[in-house]
Amino acid sequence: MTLATLATLASPAVELRDVSVHYGQTRALAGLDLSVARGQTLALLGPSGSGKSTALKVLAGFVRPTSGRVLLDGVDITGLPPARRGLGVVVQSYALFPHLRVADNVAFGLRARRRPRSEVRERTREALELVGMADYARRFPRELSGGQQQRVAIARALAIRPPVLLLDEPLSALDAALREDMVAELLRLRAELPDTTLVYVTHDQGEALALADHIAVMRDARLVETGPCERLYRHPEHPFTARFLGAANLIPVEVLGPAGEGAVTVRLGPRELTATTAAAAARADGGEAVLGVRPHHLAVHAPGADLVPATLKGVQWRGSGYRLDLELTLGGRSCPVRADVPDDHGLPGIGEPVGVSIPDGCPLVPAEAG
Numbered sequence: 001m002t003l004a005t006l007a008t009l010a011s012p013a014v015e016l017r018d019v020s021v022h023y024g025q026t027r028a029l030a031g032l033d034l035s036v037a038r039g040q041t042l043a044l045l046g047p048s049g050s051g052k053s054t055a056l057k058v059l060a061g062f063v064r065p066t067s068g069r070v071l072l073d074g075v076d077i078t079g080l081p082p083a084r085r086g087l088g089v090v091v092q093s094y095a096l097f098p099h100l101r102v103a104d105n106v107a108f109g110l111r112a113r114r115r116p117r118s119e120v121r122e123r124t125r126e127a128l129e130l131v132g133m134a135d136y137a138r139r140f141p142r143e144l145s146g147g148q149q150q151r152v153a154i155a156r157a158l159a160i161r162p163p164v165l166l167l168d169e170p171l172s173a174l175d176a177a178l179r180e181d182m183v184a185e186l187l188r189l190r191a192e193l194p195d196t197t198l199v200y201v202t203h204d205q206g207e208a209l210a211l212a213d214h215i216a217v218m219r220d221a222r223l224v225e226t227g228p229c230e231r232l233y234r235h236p237e238h239p240f241t242a243r244f245l246g247a248a249n250l251i252p253v254e255v256l257g258p259a260g261e262g263a264v265t266v267r268l269g270p271r272e273l274t275a276t277t278a279a280a281a282a283r284a285d286g287g288e289a290v291l292g293v294r295p296h297h298l299a300v301h302a303p304g305a306d307l308v309p310a311t312l313k314g315v316q317w318r319g320s321g322y323r324l325d326l327e328l329t330l331g332g333r334s335c336p337v338r339a340d341v342p343d344d345h346g347l348p349g350i351g352e353p354v355g356v357s358i359p360d361g362c363p364l365v366p367a368e369a370g
């Protein structure tokens with residue numbers, strides 16, 4: 001193995017280095033650094049307008065960055081047109097050619113690359129089998145359901161055997177039930193293509209957690225935080241991550257001091273709790289910090305001396321349970337929070353006092369960051 005090959009293997013599969021994009025006066029990306037390892041699935045997660053699609057388009061080559069570089073296996077491809085990058089791209093609207101049959105849609109990229117006929121036939125069949133659409137090869141896109149069209153779009157991207165597959169909200173046009181099915185399909189596909197690197201744009205945290213092994217959280221043209229899914233969910237370092245990934249309530253607490261490895265004691269109303277800390281949050285020692293408490297971690301009781309006093313502000317029935325709007329009273333300040341509880345037994349009327357308990361083990365995040 002040559003040194004050059006070794007260097008390629010060690011490089012991330014795709015990388016954005018200090019990439020900025022301006023569309024006229026709009027800044028869509030501001031100094032984005034992103035690196036995706038070979039075989040990794042990275043979800044780009046963030047609210048609408050945060051720059052996710054732009055980041056993907058820069059990787060695909062559809063948008064030229066105002067500044068910064070794009071690397072594929074360590075090689076600078078910033079100036080390379082999309083077709084010469086050899087990446088698979090699937091966008092929101094399936095963009096199948098309506099006048100071509102399924103098989104011809106899938107074969108399109110291979111024919112454009114002037115591959116021999118036998119190879120085109122073989123790879124088209126293989127790609128359609130991979131997405132479970134081999135029986136539909138002769139149909140036209142209009143004769144398929146939305147989910148089936150989406151699978152064909154994925155097969156078309158896969159047919160060229162791209163080392164990197166870029167998916168931009170591929171399920172956004174589908175209804176909820178079909179999305180669930182497609183997430184399961186994509187997971188199966190993922191398992192069959194362990195060496196393919198996947199970048200998946202979504203604003204749906206459930207999809208991101210189900211499909212990705214790493215998540216990059218974006219907001220306002222910038223990367224907020226990136227890391228393995230579980231780390232980001234359980235130990236977010238930024239309040240925005242805690243809120244966006246798991247809808248955590250951000251409750252101000254007083255940090256009292258360390259409580260062993262990766263934990264601190266905090267005071268929340270009348271209670272002392274143990275909170276987990278990531279490296280950045282540990283710096284909040286003694287300072288302003290907030291506890292990220294997910295709605296299903298709050299429990300609501302009748303008022304009590306060792307409970308956080310609160311007022312019930314609203315109740316919504318959600319089918320599988322109840323979503324409560326509460327206002328915590330914390331040393332004269334009030335803090336709105338949401339709680340998800342399984343039933344409404346024992347709940348007082350709107351405007352009445354309640355007591356709230358919060359478990360140990362919620363993540364502490366610095367209040368000033370994010």
Ligand SMILES: Nc1ncnc2c1ncn2[C@@H]1O[C@H](COP(=O)(O)OP(=O)(O)OP(=O)(O)O)[C@@H](O)[C@H]1O
Nearest residue numbers: 023026027028047048049050051052053054055203
């Ligand atoms: N072609 C364009 N011309 C001008 N502004 C654009 C263009 N494309 C995107 N923008 C702007 O750039 C910003 C980032 O857009 P982008 O599509 O990357 O966000 P996003 O996070 O993918 O959003 P969504 O989830 O709504 O698709 C937004 O403010 C958007 O309005």
